Amino acid sequence: MPKTERFLGAALLALSIFLIVIAQEMPQEFVYKQIGPGLWPTSLAVVLAFCGVALFFDGIQVVKRDESPALLKNTEYNTEEKKEKNIKNAVNETVILGVNLAHIKVILIFILSCGLVFFAKRIGFMPSVSIFMFLTMITLGYRPYLKAVLIAVLLTFGIVFAFSTLMGVPLPEGTGVFRDINSMVFQL
Amino acid sequence: MENIILGLNLLLEPFNFMMVLAGSVAGIIIGAIPGLTGPMAMAMLIPLTYGMESVPAFIVLVAIYCGSVFGGAISAILINTPGDGGAAATTFDGYPMSQRGLAGKALGTSMMCSSMGGMFSVVALILLAPQLADVALEFGPAEYFALGVLGLSMVASLGTKSQLRALIAVVLGLLIAVVGLDQITGSERYTFGVTYFLDGVPFMPLIIGLFGISEVLSRVGGIQSEKEVKVKASAVLPSFIELFRIRWTIAKSALIGTFVGILPGAGATTAAFMGYAEAARASKHPEKFGTGIMEGVAAPETANNAATGGAMVPLLALGIPGSGAAAILVGAFLLHGLTPGPMLFIQQQPLVYGIFAAMFVANILIVVTGFACIRLFVKALQIPYSIFGPVVIALAFSGVYSARNSLMDAWVMLGAGFLGYAMKKFKIPLAPLILGVVLGPIMESSFRRAWLISDGQLYGVITPPIAMSLLMLATLIMLSPMLRVLISKFQASRS
Numbered sequence: 001m002p003k004t005e006r007f008l009g010a011a012l013l014a015l016s017i018f019l020i021v022i023a024q025e026m027p028q029e030f031v032y033k034q035i036g037p038g039l040w041p042t043s044l045a046v047v048l049a050f051c052g053v054a055l056f057f058d059g060i061q062v063v064k065r066d067e068s069p070a071l072l073k074n075t076e077y078n079t080e081e082k083k084e085k086n087i088k089n090a091v092n093e094t095v096i097l098g099v100n101l102a103h104i105k106v107i108l109i110f111i112l113s114c115g116l117v118f119f120a121k122r123i124g125f126m127p128s129v130s131i132f133m134f135l136t137m138i139t140l141g142y143r144p145y146l147k148a149v150l151i152a153v154l155l156t157f158g159i160v161f162a163f164s165t166l167m168g169v170p171l172p173e174g175t176g177v178f179r180d181i182n183s184m185v186f187q188l
Numbered sequence: 189m190e191n192i193i194l195g196l197n198l199l200l201e202p203f204n205f206m207m208v209l210a211g212s213v214a215g216i217i218i219g220a221i222p223g224l225t226g227p228m229a230m231a232m233l234i235p236l237t238y239g240m241e242s243v244p245a246f247i248v249l250v251a252i253y254c255g256s257v258f259g260g261a262i263s264a265i266l267i268n269t270p271g272d273g274g275a276a277a278t279t280f281d282g283y284p285m286s287q288r289g290l291a292g293k294a295l296g297t298s299m300m301c302s303s304m305g306g307m308f309s310v311v312a313l314i315l316l317a318p319q320l321a322d323v324a325l326e327f328g329p330a331e332y333f334a335l336g337v338l339g340l341s342m343v344a345s346l347g348t349k350s351q352l353r354a355l356i357a358v359v360l361g362l363l364i365a366v367v368g369l370d371q372i373t374g375s376e377r378y379t380f381g382v383t384y385f386l387d388g389v390p391f392m393p394l395i396i397g398l399f400g401i402s403e404v405l406s407r408v409g410g411i412q413s414e415k416e417v418k419v420k421a422s423a424v425l426p427s428f429i430e431l432f433r434i435r436w437t438i439a440k441s442a443l444i445g446t447f448v449g450i451l452p453g454a455g456a457t458t459a460a461f462m463g464y465a466e467a468a469r470a471s472k473h474p475e476k477f478g479t480g481i482m483e484g485v486a487a488p489e490t491a492n493n494a495a496t497g498g499a500m501v502p503l504l505a506l507g508i509p510g511s512g513a514a515a516i517l518v519g520a521f522l523l524h525g526l527t528p529g530p531m532l533f534i535q536q537q538p539l540v541y542g543i544f545a546a547m548f549v550a551n552i553l554i555v556v557t558g559f560a561c562i563r564l565f566v567k568a569l570q571i572p573y574s575i576f577g578p579v580v581i582a583l584a585f586s587g588v589y590s591a592r593n594s595l596m597d598a599w600v601m602l603g604a605g606f607l608g609y610a611m612k613k614f615k616i617p618l619a620p621l622i623l624g625v626v627l628g629p630i631m632e633s634s635f636r637r638a639w640l641i642s643d644g645q646l647y648g649v650i651t652p653p654i655a656m657s658l659l660m661l662a663t664l665i666m667l668s669p670m671l672r673v674l675i676s677k678f679q680a681s682r683s
Contacts, residue, residue, distance in 0.1 A: 019378070027375065035639055040366065051356045106609070109408050116582075117598040120589070129586075132582065133579070133582055136574075155579055170590055
């Protein structure tokens with residue numbers, strides 16, 4: 001945790017300095033005696049900078065506390081407790097090429113979500129959402145594949161029915177031949 | 189009284205009643221499934237309500253809100269995993285009751301107490317909100333600025349373990365709200381030359397990303413572990429004598445829950461823990477708490493549902509949300525072209541009283557639907573998250589896109605989702621960020637208008653009596669941790 005706190009503190013400090021620098025380009029005073037658009041963001045960024053510094057030093061204090069001999073026993077106890085927890089989450093704790101499996105899953109799901117938004121414009125809602133759902137279900141460990149395909153397609157139809165048919169709101173149609181396929185499904 | 193009858197009349201319309209029933213059932217199911225939360229469902233449903241009239245739209249949203257807070261108790265009792273944060277304290281006695289073969293009784297107690305706590309808070313809401321709105325009509329910009337400061341100071345001090353992290357979330361929210369054209373001078377702020385951001389960071393994609401996408405990523409990331417569910421249960425309602433025996437626990441928890449709900453930043457979770465702690469403190473047998481007793485389920489369940497009505501008081505009367513879920517309702521108000529606050533009581537009376545009536549009926553429906561559909565709710569617990577996760581993301585994408593027909597909104601949603609995930613990883617709470625986004629523009633514009641009125645004197649902003657009292661209270665709240673340390677040091681030195 002102390003490492004995380006120091007990292008977060010430093011990152012917030014850097015962000016706040018960046019925001020303060022940009023805010024200086026905005027007028028701090030507007031007409032006579034009036035507050036300009038730059039004063040509010042500058043003040044907020046300064047508060048954020050203080051928070052960053054406080055968090056950074058908090059992290060250092062935690063390190064000092066952890067190094068004190070009185071707490072060493074507790075640390076050992078915590079390690080034992082953590083071991084038990086780790087056994088319970090064995091699947092998620094599996095390490096592949098130095099990266100935690102759970103983190104790989106998060107990254108994969110995020111990439112798949114980005115893919116959904118990217119391809120929705122090109123191939124339209126029906127194919128992009130069906131493929132996304134299938135791939136995400138598989139990534140999260142759903143089996144068998146055939147059942148996953150069926151569920152993905154059925155759920156996509158369900159969403160199209162709710163949004164397009166019931167509520168009459170627009171969904172991405174795609175371009176070219178995909179546009180025709182999607183429009184056909186939306187009109188069902 | 190006429191207005192309340194008007195509200196109840198609105199619910200007699202078949203479509204509106206269907207909405208409150210569907211919202212209530214959906215809320216309970218969503219609340220029961222760990223990883224799906226009430227605020228998440230509300231955020232994703234808001235775009236779907238765009239095509240509806242405002243009354244049924246808000247009816248379904250508040251019904252989900254009330255239902256989900258109870259729903260969390262089902263998984264808390266049956267599988268020792270709270271489906272919703274507000275049900276965390278229910279696991280203390282609910283799960284031991286379940287292990288002793290009293291799962292049905294625990295579920296029944298939870299239903300009755302949630303319902304009673306919720307109904308009590310709605311009555312408090314009906315009595316308090318219009319009075320508070322009357323007072324708020326007299327507020328000028330200085331008072332609104334002070335109110336914003338008070339709200340944010342409470343957010344940063346209550347309901348979270350680390351005040352520093354809550355403050356970071358608040359400031360990040362306020363900074364996000366800065367993005368776009370300045371309301372007074374029209375200057376660009378933090379837009380980085382992107383035309384899309386001239387109108388600011390859109391609220392809907394932001395909350396859907398923060399509450400929907402980030403929840404899925406956290407769940408996948410193993411922050412909360414998944415459990416295989418193999419349980420069967422039916423509900424057994426407690427007898428009148430049993431309820432009479434715990435009447436004071438229920439009454440006190442309802443009061444605590446409503447009061448805590450009114451405070452900005454302290455939602456159902458804090459209310460439930462406070463209700464439980466008070467019940468254990470006041471009990472003749474505090475040692476029995478945690479072993480599976482009815483009071484241990486009744487106290488947190490009454491308090492967490494009582495917080496729902498409480499959280500609506502500042503939202504409807506002042507336009508300041510009292511919890512994360514209430515902040516999401518701000519998004520719904522904006523989407524329907526309405527501004528939450530005292531003017532609602534003048535311009536949108538049927539809607540306001542329709543919301544009151546819907547919340548009251550939704551709390552009654554907790555017992556009716558809970559009792560009738562408990563098997564369905566338990567079945568829903570058995571659907572694996574590998575299906576729910578993708579559905580949540582697909583629904584979030586569909587909702588965000590369809591609201592404004594914009595793929596850029598979907599990218600903002602994903603960005604917000606990643607930000608929310610990172611915040612959870614670093615243990616920074618999400619609700620204060622949303623409250624910062626909502627309160628930021630109100631606070632800034634109020635301050636600048638008050639400054640203008642007082643001819644550029646800070647004196648004129650902080651000295652009006654109400655503003656001054658609110659600011660003093662805010663200062664006291666912000667300094668309270670330091671004061672607490674000083675007092676304990678003083679006491680230690682004396683002893």
